[in-house]
Structures are given as structure tokens and as C-alpha cells.
Amino acid sequence: MDAILEQLRALALQADDAGRHKVLDFMRDLRLQLETPHDTLSRFSGMHLEITVARMGEDLDIFKHLAESEQPLNIEALATKTGAAHSLLGHILRYLASVGMIHETGPGTFTANGVTRTLAQPGYRGGIYHFFDNIGPIFQAFPAFLAETKYQDINDPTKTPFQKAFATDRPAFQWLPSQPERFAHIQQVMTVQGAHGAPWFSIFPFEKEIDSFSGSPVLVDVGGGFGHQCTALLTALPQLRDKLILQDLPQTLELLQSHPDGIEVTPHNFFEPQPVKDARFYYLRTVLHDYPDDKCIAILKHLVDAFGPDSHILIDEMVLPTAGVPWEATTIDLTMMACLGARERTVAEWHTLLDAAGLRVERIDTYSPRRRDSIIQAVPK
Incomplete structure (x- = not known):
């Protein structure tokens, strides 16, 4: 089994962009077929946490510090750079490594991988903040909004889950520019949206x-x-x-x-x-x-x-x-x-x-x- 998986991995890494996406879609379908009910519930439970801890990593500049370092950094070095408590930082780093956002090289020692370097870039960093600060509250409000409106069509920009999430009666593109930090994150993520592939x-x-x-x-x-x-x-x-x-x-x-x-x-x-x-x-x-x-x-x-x-x-x-x-x-x-x-x-x-x-x-x-x-x-x- 290990030999077969390694052969598939090698072939996938050599694929062009269309082939790469075929592999990603295949892996997604295969995962769903292999999941037990417990696996499915565990995946759902991790969805919110993953973006939350990614946001913590951006707040602490963990991705930036690791991407800029030529050598792996241990918890002590990262605690000095971030100002975070040693024990708390250990829990955060352990989680980031477990979901592949950073790479663990040994006990309490970490280095950058491809995802780390991506999240260290301004456009993708802006994406993490945008998805957590702007989109997250809207999705949280979505089910209650639909229940309150009896599941009617949403086609009025002043009557959406956005207004419920942010306690405003203004449409998103009027309210967001009044929030400079939130608005800047949207502009940052737009610079990398669809950045890969043929222009x-x-x-x-x-x-x-x-x-x-x-x-x-x-x-x-x-x-x-x-x-x-x-x-x-x-x-x-x-x-x-x-x-x-x-x-x-x-x-x-x-x-x-x-x-x-x-x-x-x-x-x-x-x-x-x-x-x-x-x-x-x-x-x-x-x-x-x-x-x-x-x-x-x-x-x-x-x-x-x-x-x-x-x-x-x-x-x-x-x-x-x-x-x-x-x-x-x-x-x-x-x-x-x-x-x-x-x-x-x-x-x-x-x-x-x-x-x-x-x-x-x-x-x-x-x-x-x-x-x-x-x-x-x-x-x-």
C-alpha cells in the first residue's frame, strides 16, 4: 500500500494544473467515501477551528517568522519573537503542524512549508482576516436569518445575513468602507483571487x-x-x-x-x-x-x-x-x-x-x- 501511495504522490506532483485539480477532486471524493460517521463529525468540528487558529497564527506573525528563517525555530525562539506565553504557543504550534500549516521538524521545533509561505504573503494573510472577521460572522448569522425570513429568496442588499451579523441597516459596500481595517483585508485578498493558472x-x-x-x-x-x-x-x-x-x-x-x-x-x-x-x-x-x-x-x-x-x-x-x-x-x-x-x-x-x-x-x-x-x-x- 505504501509503495502504491508513493507512486500516486509522485505522479500527482508531476501533473499540470488541470491534472492537479483532477487529483484534488479525486482525493476529496475518496475521503468522503472512506469516512465513518465519526470521521464526518470530526471534520465538521474542525472547520471553524482551522480558520480561527490560522487567524491566531497571523496575529502572532508565526507564518512570517518561520518563512523568513533559514533554520527551524523552537518554541523558545518563537515565544521571544511573538511575546506569547511558552505553554500557550506550544498548543497553537502543535495544532498548526497537525493540519499542515507549518512543519514540525522535531519535539518543539518547527519550520516553514509551502502553506506557511503562502500565509506569510500579504494577499493571503488578508484572506485569513477577511474570512474570519468579515465572512465568519455572516455565515454564523445565515441560518437564523433564513428562519426569520421563512426561507424566502435573498435579493435585497439591505436585507441579508450581513445586516444581522453586523447590526447595521446599511448594505455591505456602504458599511465596509467605514471599517478601514476590514475593508483593507478585502482589497488584499482580491489581489490574489484567481492568481494561479492561465491569465x-x-x-x-x-x-x-x-x-x-x-x-x-x-x-x-x-x-x-x-x-x-x-x-x-x-x-x-x-x-x-x-x-x-x-x-x-x-x-x-x-x-x-x-x-x-x-x-x-x-x-x-x-x-x-x-x-x-x-x-x-x-x-x-x-x-x-x-x-x-x-x-x-x-x-x-x-x-x-x-x-x-x-x-x-x-x-x-x-x-x-x-x-x-x-x-x-x-x-x-x-x-x-x-x-x-x-x-x-x-x-x-x-x-x-x-x-x-x-x-x-x-x-x-x-x-x-x-x-x-x-x-x-x-x-x-
Whole structure:
């Protein structure tokens, strides 16, 4: 058995990205088949604790200290670096090692592994805080909210589990910017969301599409956060220098540590008329899944009003199949519902939404099959 498992491990580590995900899905299915009822309950009991202790690790900079050290660190050294009590720290480290977030090299001695180095990076560190501080309370409030509302559809951003969790009557995107620390964590995790795998502009024929376009700007990144997509585009296609515009709310752009060179940064609320006219592409990445249909139509119509003769919209979102939706997509779907009264959409729902905004689907290119992340090219009807 050990030899067979080692052979499978070696083959899996050599797989490409699609093969790697096939192995992950197979292992997930196999685990469920092998679980006893006790195993299932134990797995559920550990779900909340894992993110909780990961948050403790971030608070204490455990991942950062281990990732920066060339040698394993013992509990005494980490206690000195973190200021945590020796005994308490031992319990935390032991747990982190048991779930694979750090590696135990010997009694009371630990070093970084791949997960440690991931969690030491700002974007993924922000993800831990976002999932614990922002998403966690919302999920806790979700069952009671549904019971109180008699399990009716959630399509009003002012009446969701979010309001119950944070005792506010304001929608999430009005309340969160008033909480700078929480809001910063959202922006940080957005910089790494979907960071692995083929970039969208390598699957969608972006370079071919802009080849005959002589105007400027080439692309407006509407609601683009910290500009990670503009930066990726400029890195891949240096000829786009000074032809890319990043737009987001002033409170988001204020969190930028530095403005990306060669990219114009402009404050803008996408519920107001689009000030940049005649761009080749208006790009929306994971924007429309934050809003119900009526709000999305308003956003899209502002962009259509700014169109020049060559303008199109690129929508970077999940396009769900009608059956067999991947677990990552269903997770995000329910998260959007609980937080924002929104959802992920099927291909039929995208066609219906765009038609209501005076657009039609020109093409759909899926660049991340596992999550169904896709580029929808929308053009005037």
C-alpha cells in the first residue's frame, strides 16, 4: 500500500494544473467515501477551528517568522519573537503542524512549508482576516436569518445575513468602507483571487482584439481595486503603457501603497455616469456578482452610454453550468447571497441580464475550468 501511495504522490506532483485539480477532486471524493460517521463529525468540528487558529497564527506573525528563517525555530525562539506565553504557543504550534500549516521538524521545533509561505504573503494573510472577521460572522448569522425570513429568496442588499451579523441597516459596500481595517483585508485578498493558472488575457484573444485599435484608452478597469489586473496586463504587454485606466472608489484607492507606473488611476463610482469615453474595452472583474440584476443593469448602461464605435465590455466572472457546479463556485454563490443579496450566474442568466442592458454575448472564453471563471465579451445588440 505504501509503495502504491508513493507512486500516486509522485505522479500527482508531476501533473499540470488541470491534472492537479483532477487529483484534488479525486482525493476529496475518496475521503468522503472512506469516512465513518465519526470521521464526518470530526471534520465538521474542525472547520471553524482551522480558520480561527490560522487567524491566531497571523496575529502572532508565526507564518512570517518561520518563512523568513533559514533554520527551524523552537518554541523558545518563537515565544521571544511573538511575546506569547511558552505553554500557550506550544498548543497553537502543535495544532498548526497537525493540519499542515507549518512543519514540525522535531519535539518543539518547527519550520516553514509551502502553506506557511503562502500565509506569510500579504494577499493571503488578508484572506485569513477577511474570512474570519468579515465572512465568519455572516455565515454564523445565515441560518437564523433564513428562519426569520421563512426561507424566502435573498435579493435585497439591505436585507441579508450581513445586516444581522453586523447590526447595521446599511448594505455591505456602504458599511465596509467605514471599517478601514476590514475593508483593507478585502482589497488584499482580491489581489490574489484567481492568481494561479492561465491569465484571462492568454485565453481570450486580447492582443488580437486590440491590434487594429489606434485610440486610447485600450482598457478601463472598472472597480479594479488595487489594479492587479492592469499590472498583469502591462507586464505581459508593455505596449499598453499609458493606455490603461484603473477606476475604483476614493476610499479604495487611498489604500494603494503606490500608484502603478504607466497606469492612470482615477476615482470613480460605477453607479454614476462613466467619465471615460470611447475605450476599446471596459473591464469588470468580479463586480456584477456583487449585485442583483437591477443594479447590474444600471452599471452596464452607464458603460454603454460611454461607448465609442469600437467599444465592448469584458465581464470577468463565473459562468455556471446548469448541473454539476464545482464546490468552489457553489461556495462563492452562497457567500454572495449571504453578504450582498447577489449570486453567481448561469450562461442563460448572463444572456438574460445582458439583453436587458442592451447588450448581447459575442463570445465566452473559460480560462479556469475548475471554477468556471470566464471572460464574457458583450457588444451592443
